[in-house]
Each structure stands twice: as structure tokens, then as C-alpha cells.
Amino acid sequence: MAQTELQLAQSAPQIIDVKKAYERLIRALNIPEPEELLIEEMEPQRMDPVSENMKILNGQPVKSFEDQNHAAHLAVHQQFISDPRFGGNKQAQQFILGPMLAHMGEHLAYQYRQQMQTLSQETGNTTPFPNFMSNEEKESLSPQIENLLAQFQAQTAQLLAQSQPPSEEQIKEQREAQKDQAEISLKAEEMNIRKARFVEGVKKDKVVQDRLNKELQLKAMKEGMNMKRERDKNVK
Numbered sequence: 001m002a003q004t005e006l007q008l009a010q011s012a013p014q015i016i017d018v019k020k021a022y023e024r025l026i027r028a029l030n031i032p033e034p035e036e037l038l039i040e041e042m043e044p045q046r047m048d049p050v051s052e053n054m055k056i057l058n059g060q061p062v063k064s065f066e067d068q069n070h071a072a073h074l075a076v077h078q079q080f081i082s083d084p085r086f087g088g089n090k091q092a093q094q095f096i097l098g099p100m101l102a103h104m105g106e107h108l109a110y111q112y113r114q115q116m117q118t119l120s121q122e123t124g125n126t127t128p129f130p131n132f133m134s135n136e137e138k139e140s141l142s143p144q145i146e147n148l149l150a151q152f153q154a155q156t157a158q159l160l161a162q163s164q165p166p167s168e169e170q171i172k173e174q175r176e177a178q179k180d181q182a183e184i185s186l187k188a189e190e191m192n193i194r195k196a197r198f199v200e201g202v203k204k205d206k207v208v209q210d211r212l213n214k215e216l217q218l219k220a221m222k223e224g225m226n227m228k229r230e231r232d233k234n235v236k
Contacts, residue, residue, distance in 0.1 A: 049076035053087065056099050064106035070114070073107045 044063035047055070049072065052062045064073070081087035081100055 049073040052103065053077065053080045053100075056096050056103065057087070057092065059095065059099075062099075062103050064103065064110055066110050066114075068107070068110070070107040070111035074104060074111070077104050077107070 044055075044061050046065055046068070047062070052073070053076065055062045064070070077100060081093070081097065087093065087096055087100065
């Protein structure tokens with residue numbers, strides 16, 4: 001049972017206390033004075049993302065801080081867990097994937113909060129967003145404050161949705177629409193060229209026809225004059 005608890009804690013450290021799970025396992029093994037084996041809890045310190053990766057790889061706790069460069073941290077962590085040489089290794093992922101995803105969730109939450117706060121301030125709202133990831137703000141909000149914040153945050157969320165970059169599907173649709181428009185323009189240009197050629201051909205045909213008509217008229221006039229001469233000769 002204790003072994004199962006430990007496995008659950010390692011897979012979901014954000015909701016299950018890993019240290020407590022180890023303590024139960026040690027007690028289940030009847031190891032005397034288990035508290036002497038367990039390291040005293042220390043508040044995680046600020047560190048760069050590579051050091052955080054190393055800490056997680058060694059089973060040590062890490063913590064995100066609000067004023068960190070969360071986009072940079074997330075990029076380094078994502079590369080680490082995707083690289084099969086390091087965090088992407090199947091054996092390593094059995095131990096680090098849970099803690100890493102929980103830690104990346106902290107960075108993502110802070111990044112989201114910062115973007116919402118920035119957009120909110122740009123719209124003239126100076127009400128600060130509560131930080132429930134901080135130990136200083138554990139009390140629940142009153143209904144009035146919660147409703148007011150919800151109103152401001154809904155407005156900010158709408159602005160954030162409008163400013164977000166297009167998704168891959170939207171980019172694909174835009175490219176297809178541009179391709180279709182280009183094909184339509186090309187076909188229209190081809191039609192214009194054909195029309196111009198047709199008009200030019202009609203003009204040429206008219207010129208040729210006019211020339212033929214004139215030649216026929218001249219020929220008819222000559223034949224008429226010849227016939228008149230013949231008649232005049234016969235009369236004499």
C-alpha cells in the first residue's frame with residue numbers, strides 16, 4: 001500500500017505530498033527513526049531554468065516566482081522534456097514528468113496573470129489581480145470584490161483573445177483562401193487575355209473582310225467596264 005501511495009505521489013506531486021508518501025513507506029518498512037532519514041524542508045530558491053531542470057531531475061523541489069521571465073523558463077523546460085537525451089528519456093520521465101508539468105503550470109499561470117494584468121491596466125483598470133499562488137493571499141474574496149474582479153477580468157480576457165496570434169488551423173485557412181484568390185485572379189487574367197485576343201482577332205478579320213470586299217468591288221467594276229466595252233464594240 002505504501003509503495004502504491006509513493007507511486008501516486010510521484011505521478012501527481014501537485015496534489016499528493018511526496019515527502020509524506022516516503023515517510024509512510026519508511027514506516028511501513030519498520031525502519032527506526034524515519035524522521036532522521038528525511039531531509040528538512042527548505043524554501044526553494046530562485047534559479048535559472050537549467051538549474052531548475054537539474055533540481056527536478058534529482059528529485060528536488062523548485063518554485064516559480066512572479067517576476068521571472070516565464071516565457072524563457074517554459075521554452076527551456078519544454079526543450080528539456082522533449083529531448084530524448086535528457087528529460088525526454090522514457091526512464092527519466094517516469095520520475096520527472098509529474099513535477100516538471102506542475103512546475104511549468106506555475107510558470108504558465110504567472111505568465112497568464114501578467115498578460116491579463118497588463119491588458120487590464122492598458123484599459124484603465126488599476127485594480128490588482130489577487131495572487132493566490134502567494135502565501136500572503138490565502139483568504140477568500142468577498143462576493144462584491146469577486147464579482148467586480150470577474151467583470152474586469154472578463155473584459156481583459158476579451159482583449160487578450162483579440163490579441164492572440166492565429167492558430168495553425170486559422171493560418172492554414174488563410175493560406176488556402178489566399179491560394180484560391182490567387183487562382184481566381186490568374187483565371188480572370190487569362191480570361192482577359194483571351195478576350196483581348198478575340199477582340200484583336202475580330203478586328204483583324206474585319207480588316208481582311210474589308211479588303212476582300214474592296215477587291216471584289218474593284219473586280220466587279222473591272223468586269224462591268226469590260227462588258228461595256230464589248231457591248232460598245234458590237235454596236236459599232
